[in-house]
Amino acid sequence: MTVTVKTFTSSxxxxxxxxxxxxxxxxxxxxxxxxxxxxxxxSVSTVVRANDHALTRIDPSGPRITLGAGVTFxxxxxxxxxxxxxxxxxxxxxxxxxxxxxxxxxxxxxxxxGDFTVALLALDATVALQGGFGSRDxxxxxFLQSRERQAGTLVLSVSCTRPTNPEAFRYRKxxxxxxxxxxxxxxAAHLPISGGRIAGARIALGSMAPTQIRARAAERALEGRAxxxxxxxxxxxxxxxxxxxxxxxxxxxxxxxEIVGVHLRRLLLGQE
Numbered sequence: 001m002t003v004t005v006k007t008f009t010s011s012x013x014x015x016x017x018x019x020x021x022x023x024x025x026x027x028x029x030x031x032x033x034x035x036x037x038x039x040x041x042x043s044v045s046t047v048v049r050a051n052d053h054a055l056t057r058i059d060p061s062g063p064r065i066t067l068g069a070g071v072t073f074x075x076x077x078x079x080x081x082x083x084x085x086x087x088x089x090x091x092x093x094x095x096x097x098x099x100x101x102x103x104x105x106x107x108x109x110x111x112x113x114g115d116f117t118v119a120l121l122a123l124d125a126t127v128a129l130q131g132g133f134g135s136r137d138x139x140x141x142x143f144l145q146s147r148e149r150q151a152g153t154l155v156l157s158v159s160c161t162r163p164t165n166p167e168a169f170r171y172r173k174x175x176x177x178x179x180x181x182x183x184x185x186x187x188a189a190h191l192p193i194s195g196g197r198i199a200g201a202r203i204a205l206g207s208m209a210p211t212q213i214r215a216r217a218a219e220r221a222l223e224g225r226a227x228x229x230x231x232x233x234x235x236x237x238x239x240x241x242x243x244x245x246x247x248x249x250x251x252x253x254x255x256x257x258e259i260v261g262v263h264l265r266r267l268l269l270g271q272e
Contacts, residue, residue, distance in 0.1 A: 014050035069104025088119035112182035121204035122188035123160035217241035236265035
């Protein structure tokens with residue numbers, strides 16, 4: 001099988017090439033595309049690249065931060081202003097993967113991967129896209145629900161909420177092989193507090209559905225309440241509601257449903 005590599009100087013040219021070729025895939029860090037090619041995926045006949053510095057830009061100013069789709073996890077770990085994202089970035093693979101893997105690529109990582117996307121979902125992220133439709137920003141939930149139909153579009157950047165204080169955002173990855181194994185469950189919670197009560201709770205789960213999802217029943221149990229033992233217990237008991245995990249080598253669907261509430265309770269209480 002012959003694979004053609006096309007390199008462009010701008011993201012708009014790369015997006016046009018993707019939208020015009022159904023068998024084209026974008027190559028960022030290569031942790032997904034090169035694996036597919038090495039495993040003999042014949043659906044990829046064209047690899048598209050872009051040398052556009054805008055794709056690797058980080059804007060950490062203001063209440064929302066923007067990460068170019070080509071920003072690597074190693075770069076995030078090197079940015080003091082992004083300390084709240086260090087735990088999710090550090091949970092991605094080993095050093096070699098973090099040096100190559102990108103924010104944009106992680107949006108497409110299948111379960112049980114895509115852990116950084118769980119954090120972005122909890123932080124109310126928006127995804128900037130470019131394709132045959134032009135450019136647009138969409139909520140990350142909308143992107144994930146239509147992810148399989150996004151093959152012909154280019155992710156330009158992701159922006160997300162900066163937590164008002166370190167305690168407002170919490171993240172945990174449950175893996176059998178640490179630190180770089182696939183996820184049994186990944187959890188992230190953003191719990192802004194106003195007047196002593198939670199206002200705008202967002203809880204995201206990985207490996208509990210075909211894509212990353214919000215735990216809306218648990219969010220409802222938290223919203224407008226103080227983060228006390230009774231509230232946490234109510235959220236934990238609702239954690240599995242609306243989930244649809246699958247069986248794989250890391251754990252069964254039954255096991256994931258059984259333990260997600262346990263780990264959510266520990267996350268919310270700050271327990272190891």
